[in-house]
Amino acid sequence: MTYFILIRRWLLCSIFLLPMLSAPSLAAVNGEITFFSNRVDLVTNGSYARWVKEFQIQYPQARVQVQGITDYEVAMPKRFEARNYGDVMLVPRDMPKQTYPKYFLPLNGLQLQDKIYFADNWEYQGKHYAYTQGVIAEGLVYNKRVFKAAGLDKPPATLDELFTIAATLKATGKVPIALNLGAAWPLQQWDKAVMGAAGDGNYFANMVNDAQPFRAGKPYYQSLKIAHDLFTKGYSEEDFILNNWELSKHDFIANKTAMLFLGNWVIPQLMESGMRSEDIGFIPFPFDNSGKPRAILNFDWGMAVSRYSKHPDTAKAWIEFIITKSNFADIAGFIPTDKSRRSPMAQLTQYMSYQPEIIQAAPESNDFIRLANKAGMDFMSGGYIRNILLSPDFEGSMAYWNKRWRQAKENF
Structure with missing residues (x-):
């Protein structure tokens, strides 16, 4: 199943608009969620296991299973078609925005819009359906x-x-x-x-x-x-x-x-x-x-919450944690999505020393x-x-x- 074929099916599907969810409370963050990640290396080296432990210290009633997917672009369309794409996933780059409400929940309630880079990238009709995991x-x-x-x-x-x-x-x-x-x-x-x-x-x-x-x-x-x-x-x-x-x-x-x-x-x-x-x-x-x-x-993949998730507050809290509280960006090699944070990477200093025109x-x-x-x-x-x-x-x-x-x- 190619993205091209799947996109045509997405466009033929009806759109269901859902109410915005508020920021998750401690009590609401519970249950087990699954996150499908493209960063197999961070699953293999134990980084995600550490972040899951840190997340569960903050939210003791929550559990997170992280699955690394090789060839994400090829594997995930089949999961979307079968509604087997977990609770938190990465939005395909070629998915039309008008299909977002069919698959994802709005994230506006996290109130991150003014605090992160590329906040509007996955916006549709005033609702934000994903936030990038890194710059x-x-x-x-x-x-x-x-x-x-x-x-x-x-x-x-x-x-x-x-x-x-x-x-x-x-x-x-x-x-x-x-x-x-x-x-x-x-x-x-x-x-x-x-x-x-x-x-x-x-x-x-x-x-x-x-x-x-x-x-x-x-x-x-x-x-x-x-x-x-x-x-x-x-x-x-x-x-x-x-x-x-x-x-x-x-x-x-x-x-x-x-x-x-x-x-x-x-x-x-x-x-x-x-x-x-x-x-x-x-x-x-x-x-x-x-x-x-x-x-x-540039922006990396956008993290989104499935509209079929049984624990949407936990899924939203996981995205917020990865962006604002974990050192995911540093370990993954990104410039942090959170504008208040800085990358320690020495090579970025060399890169910017050329005083390039920023595109x-x-x-x-x-x-x-x-x-x-x-x-x-x-x-x-x-x-x-x-x-x-x-x-x-x-x-x-x-x-x-x-x-x-x-x-x-x-x-x-």
Whole structure:
């Protein structure tokens, strides 16, 4: 079952509006809830077990079961269809907002709107149905040891420098950058890079008015061309079939791979696996040759409460706890959602030292999500991008996606 098919079913379902729930009281927080998380690593390393214990100290009558879901984007649509998506879950990126009331409860009663970043991202008709579990700085993570061994004394400041450095690294026998074609989902970075190329965090909302968004010179073309050139020039991993996500991190730590284009959340994962913080660099990705850095500040998955939960107050209290009371953001590698908190990550200091132009990602509009689904783009999932990178005819691929987008608009 793909998101595309499921979205069509979502849109055919009737919408049920529910009253806003007030902030949970201590007595109301009881019973057992299940949270489906995409962070399998934090389940495996015991972090979630610790947060559950801390939560239960505050709410002794409550119990939380955390289940880590691998390939969240693929696995969860089936659970939504079967109403087996737990009490707290993450909202699919391509779910139309008008379907939120069918699946989730409003969170306005938590009164977090003015205290957190991206509070309005999952808002529909004045009600907030989810809050992000963390804020992400998108950028280029690089291995300082590999750079030094290759005689490189600084990271790339322009796109041309990126490719020159990649050629130098390849000549030393290193993998310049891990794209993770086999895993596919990390290729969502090239969807995000469109905002950097455009210099516009609200680009996707405006894209619905463009009949040819993949034409040469357009932000999508620019972003995908960078990824395609990195792949076709042999600057990425050789294996593009198997899901080597975990291996890509291991190879980075083992000085076999030099760069990763990801969010700052990956840095704690590298450190937890044994890499020293001082060996990890992090800079804004050089989208062009202007030399003017642009920093994309993005939102991670939004946490929501199921409208079918038997213990909604407990589910809401869990979301509030994760955002405002736990150190989830620090351990997970996020900038805290709570505006009053600060990240201790040293690499963010380096990142901001470039004084980049801040591009704050806006939530995708309903029209964009519907058009992307109708065109067959698995937006922010990476599958269609992998097909583009594997195609020997990049220009033909761009023409194909322009056609798909135009047809979707004509039938919108």
